[in-house]
Amino acid sequence: MSSHAAAGAIDHHHDHTTSTGIPNKKLFMWAFLASDCMFFGSLISTHLIYRLHPPPGSPVPRDIFSIELTSFSTFILLMSSLLMALAVNAIQKGNVRSTRRNLLGTIFFGLIFLGCQVFEFNHFVYEKGMTLKNSIFGSTFFTLTGTHGCHVAIGVLWLTLMYIRTFKPADADSGRHAWLTSTFSHLILFALAVVTWMYLVLGFINEAIESHVSGSMVTAYFSAHAVLFIVGVILAVALNLMSRAKGPIEFGEANAIDVEGAGLYWHFVDIVWIVIFTAVYLLEYL
Amino acid sequence: MSAVTAPAQALAEHDHGDSKFQIFVQIAMILAVITGVEIVIVYLPLLKWLVVSALVILSVVKFMFVIFYFMHLRWDKVFCTVLFFIGLVLAVGTSMALLALFSAEASAPIVATP
Numbered sequence: 001m002s003s004h005a006a007a008g009a010i011d012h013h014h015d016h017t018t019s020t021g022i023p024n025k026k027l028f029m030w031a032f033l034a035s036d037c038m039f040f041g042s043l044i045s046t047h048l049i050y051r052l053h054p055p056p057g058s059p060v061p062r063d064i065f066s067i068e069l070t071s072f073s074t075f076i077l078l079m080s081s082l083l084m085a086l087a088v089n090a091i092q093k094g095n096v097r098s099t100r101r102n103l104l105g106t107i108f109f110g111l112i113f114l115g116c117q118v119f120e121f122n123h124f125v126y127e128k129g130m131t132l133k134n135s136i137f138g139s140t141f142f143t144l145t146g147t148h149g150c151h152v153a154i155g156v157l158w159l160t161l162m163y164i165r166t167f168k169p170a171d172a173d174s175g176r177h178a179w180l181t182s183t184f185s186h187l188i189l190f191a192l193a194v195v196t197w198m199y200l201v202l203g204f205i206n207e208a209i210e211s212h213v214s215g216s217m218v219t220a221y222f223s224a225h226a227v228l229f230i231v232g233v234i235l236a237v238a239l240n241l242m243s244r245a246k247g248p249i250e251f252g253e254a255n256a257i258d259v260e261g262a263g264l265y266w267h268f269v270d271i272v273w274i275v276i277f278t279a280v281y282l283l284e285y286l
Numbered sequence: 287m288s289a290v291t292a293p294a295q296a297l298a299e300h301d302h303g304d305s306k307f308q309i310f311v312q313i314a315m316i317l318a319v320i321t322g323v324e325i326v327i328v329y330l331p332l333l334k335w336l337v338v339s340a341l342v343i344l345s346v347v348k349f350m351f352v353i354f355y356f357m358h359l360r361w362d363k364v365f366c367t368v369l370f371f372i373g374l375v376l377a378v379g380t381s382m383a384l385l386a387l388f389s390a391e392a393s394a395p396i397v398a399t400p
Contacts, residue, residue: 042377071321086310274348
């Protein structure tokens with residue numbers, strides 16, 4: 001905790017205890033993001049170079065891309081950025097409940113984005129026949145968007161850990177709580193719930209595309225996956241029970257810099273997608 | 287801090303927090319609208335260079351809104367902006383140089399003569 005927290009008034013934008021006047025965690029994050037800019041800059045320019053000078057037999061991107069799906073993904077990522085900004089705003093005011101809700105919303109939207117990317121890659125490979133190694137376009141496209149997807153997945157994991165951390169009891173270090181065990185089980189349950197529901201939803205969308213949506217189709221799908229569906233519901237209920245308040249918690253306004261660090265990373269993922277959306281997708285439609 | 291000024295500062299901080307909430311929601315709406323415009327603009331029968339320029343400008347506007355408002359650069363010390371822009375300028379400069387280099391005539395692949 002900084003000296004400002006001890007004094008009861010935290011300046012979230014400046015830290016007079018450091019030589020730069022910037023909190024060290026924030027300075028580290030901005031330095032990392034600056035280096036990540038160069039990383040993505042090289043990947044984007046590699047893709048554009050081969051796109052501007054395609055070797056013979058290259059696929060036509062316009063016949064492969066789905067502008068509707070990509071636009072939806074872009075909108076989802078923008079809205080997740082809003083929720084992340086609101087989560088940081090909430091913790092800076094010491095509102096942990098609002099922070100938790102906004103973090104969950106950001107995680108949910110991040111998972112939708114990842115689901116869309118899994119669906120898109122699956123469609124490109126199995127329907128359009130474009131793989132990582134059968135064309136230069138496929139290589140640069142999958143490397144670029146896949147690296148971005150990995151960043152989103154890491155962001156989702158980071159936010160999930162942050163969400164679970166908000167439940168740490170105030171007296172956790174006294175040894176009266178098995179807090180590490182409960183935290184680990186919370187994380188495992190969260191991961192199982194995410195995998196179960198993503199499998200069910202993506203499978204349902206795939207089924208809906210192959211055969212038209214109807215009452216009998218929905219019934220048949222959920223009958224075939226009844227066990228998984230019940231497991232998903234049980235996991236959701238268990239997570240809800242674990243997120244009930246059980247007394248004073250350690251997490252508060254003093255941890256705003258931690259949430260802000262995760263937020264900076266998440267917004268960076270968003271701005272990289274802003275560039276990818278224009279440079280890789282939209283320019284193909286001219 | 288005196289007892290009289292403390293509530294005033296607390297009120298000001300509360301107002302500041304609320305105004306930030308409104309700013310974030312408004313910016314998210316602007317970003318969504320700009321994204322919509324970007325999608326529509328590629329289908330309009332306009333000159334190619336005009337559409338490309340518009341897309342680049344709109345992307346830069348979105349980029350700046352996110353880094354200055356959502357990422358708080360507007361409220362942070364200028365050094366954070368300088369640090370990030372060092373990486374950004376290097377990245378953009380390298381990309382431009384590579385694109386120019388590979389577009390040069392000398393970079394064209396050698397075609398086998400009959």
